[in-house]
Amino acid sequence: MAEEGAATVGASEKVIHTYPLIRHSDMSEEMRIEAMELSVTACEKYSQNNELAARMVKESMDKKFGPAFHVVVGESYGFEITYECTTICYMYFGGNQAICIWKCS
């Protein structure tokens, strides 16, 4: 603990957080974890291609929770969406990517 604390004090400015971080979600616990893991896997697999990552997440979510999921992966965008309740998950990953998953059919 002490070492960790010292490290963070020394390099607090340079610390880059890459862990997945839920910004907004009303999913159930199970679904949220699933979505989070999927996003992490997809973004790590297609780190250079957001489109492919989004497609992978969308298709997997469609398979698992029924169709008509929409996924946006990107570094800088704005959105205003209508979603079915308990199906939205807006999260950050890798320190610079924002992933928005929602369902609307």
Add this chain to the structure above:
Amino acid sequence: MSSDTSSDNEDDKDTASKSRGNLAEDETLDWLKPRALLVPEDQEDVPEAELDEEIGRFLTTINPQWVADEVAYHYGQAKFVVKPKPTFGKAYPLYIYQGTAIRKDSDEAKAQIAAGYGKVGFDDAGPKRAKAKKSTTELEEEEEPEADAPPTEENKAEEDVPDEEKANEVGGEDHEATQADTAADEETEAVADEGAEEQVPEDEGGGGESQVEEVIEIKPRVKKLANQFNFCERAALTYNFPKRSVDTQTVPPPRANFGATCLQSIIFDFYQEDYARKQREKEEEKPKRLRKKTAKHVKSAQQIHDEQLAQRIREAWTILERLVNQNIFDEIAQDYRYWDDPSDEFREGMGSLLPLWKFQFEPMRSHAVCDVQWNPHYQDLFAVAYGSLDFTQQQKEGCLCLYSIKNPAFPEYSIITESPIICLDVYKETPYLICIGRYDGNVCVYNAQLTLESSYQYKSDSVRDKHSNIVWEIKWGARMIDGEASFFSISGDGRVVQWAVMPGELQATTIITLQSNVPPIPGPDGTLLTVNSCGSCICFHPEKADIFMVGTEDGMIHTCSLKYNRNYVRSVQGHHMPVYRIHYNNYNNSIYASCSGDWRVKIWEDGRDEPLFMFELGSPVGDVKWAPYSSTVFAACTADGKVYVYDLNVNKYRPICVQAVVSKKTKKLTRVDFNPRLPVIVCGDTKGTCHVVKLSPNLRVMCKPPKKAQVADQRTLQIMKLDKLLSLVRDPPFQTGVVDEKFDDD
């Protein structure tokens, strides 16, 4: 009669059929039995040989029945004639019937059609009548295609039936006469039919005989002709239910809107925020216990203010109370401070006790003082445990009180417990912590620093690990390896339990289970119940923290060690009645005193099976304590209300002071304790009163240093004094020092 017989016959048939049915059923069952034929009685008797004889039959073309020369009477010739032989060859007509049908294309039929059959009488039938009767006639008859008229014909025929029949009869007879040759056989059949049809020619009136014949033959044929258009269609229309459609619409799944903007800066900020939050949580996790505690005690500002105010008022009242008490008890205070019994100077070796204050707590008047102990830190303070020693009428509740001799009127601290308190011990390191043992087997720790309203600070789990009998004595022990305070309790269930004071709970460890010499008792179901001996007191070695002594209710004194949980280090049959107290000498660790319900106080040395000294006090001895200021002085209190003070250095056989503190009729003394610094002792009785008495100067004689060693301090001198005394007693080693009081008297 006939009907009766017939019915009887029927009955017979029924019964027969029934019996047959039964038989059949029986047969199905009795198929294995050999079949016995029922033979009528009047059956002709035929020999077996005849029955077996074969009889041949031959078929021939000759009729054996025919009589060759059969004759019949011929009325015409009025003579018998031979009947001619039939010429049919092989066939033999049984019945000959002349049909009336003729082929359509035969000459005869053509002749009839050409003759205008069917049109005859057509015009005569009224069209109106035909219409009226149409439906009935149509249903009944099938007619030739061209015959529009026949219905009328028929109608007419039916209507005229009665008349025609008469006419037929007449006409028929006429016809028969004419037709006798040709159609003798047909006549009878045709008569009925003919009637209807014949009327046509008769009505016409112009028909000759030949015409009549034709009509007769044709008539049935007209009836048989079919009309393919002559049918009726019937239909029914049922009620049609009106159609109705019902539909529902489900509520669409709820939707919501969400919008956000993601930018690198926003992402970064949020990560920073989250990280900071996590760090904070981590820090907060560490002192979780502390946080919980503080949370529990969080009070509103108003409450705090009220409490502070109450505390200040209480302090003010305490001062006021002290002032009043000081005035009331001024004389006693003066006595305590300055009065020494002047008679001591004249009676060498004898002392007296000066009664000073009496302490009583009003709610506890009927309770007994079960334990009393001076506070090791505050010399004016002592703790009292109120319980009950009358086990037939046990009190429901107990009380823990702290009294100060500065305020004899009311305890400084008092807390009512739900079960009588039997023993207590004040922790030397933190003198506000008091552990108590209760009648119900629980042990608790009270913190006298907390406000009066607060309850115990620690309590044993009543379900899991409390004692199953009265906790007889409780003693604080040394700190454990990991720094927790611990105390030991001994109970009537034969267990010595160490209680570690963990944060928030007491952790129990059974140190030793006291085994008794009683063999296992067989239980009701054959199991053997081992009997533990009941512990009654416990005493720790002043220096060796893991050595302790245990007194039991059967009088044994066991020396035990924390390291062995099965065996005793030593066992001595010390007494014959429950041992009430074992107390180590304050100056010599191998000397200890014990007292018991067998009226005796014994002074023991470690390693000896026999006591060094034995004193009989004539009454159950409730308590014995070594004086803190002298190595040879000890005090004991008895059930007859007396306090005995011995100084072995002065008198090895007799007490130097015997004083009745309470009336022996109503009260018994239970416990006694020396004040560690002041020359007073406190003793408790069975009526809830604590008596503080002052020791007269003769009872607290200090050692005078010998001339050789002026510098030696009092402690060394005391040890030397005891050693000197012991050497006298020990030598010769076989306990000649054990002297009974009575012998001394002699």
